[in-house]
Amino acid sequence: MVILFLIIYLMIFIFLIFNFVRCLKNKFKWNKLLIFEIVFIVLTLILFIYYNNLPGFGFMPGFTYLGETLVNLASMILFIIIFLITLITKLIKYLVNKK
Secondary structure (H helix, E strand, C coil): CHHHHHHHHHHHHHHHHHHHHHHHCCCCCHHHHHHHHHHHHHHHHHHHHHHHCCCCCCCCCCHHHHHHHHHHHHHHHHHHHHHHHHHHHHHHHHHHHHC
């Protein structure tokens, strides 16, 4: 299951980078890119909470889902960083075009 998450998140990451480059070339709307990023952050957060609250086997509850939880947490942090980079780039582009 962890490999499936990694493949899906890698495809989403490539999708976001591709659309970010298209936004820089003015071939894609910034608003759509920001909406995509927010949706992916929320979905990753939901999956993170879901896998974090599942009961595990043995002495450590949830330990069997540690891989899924860590992959979702790392992906959420990566998507938040991409979101912040997008916001800063949009702000810089706006200020440059304003002058």
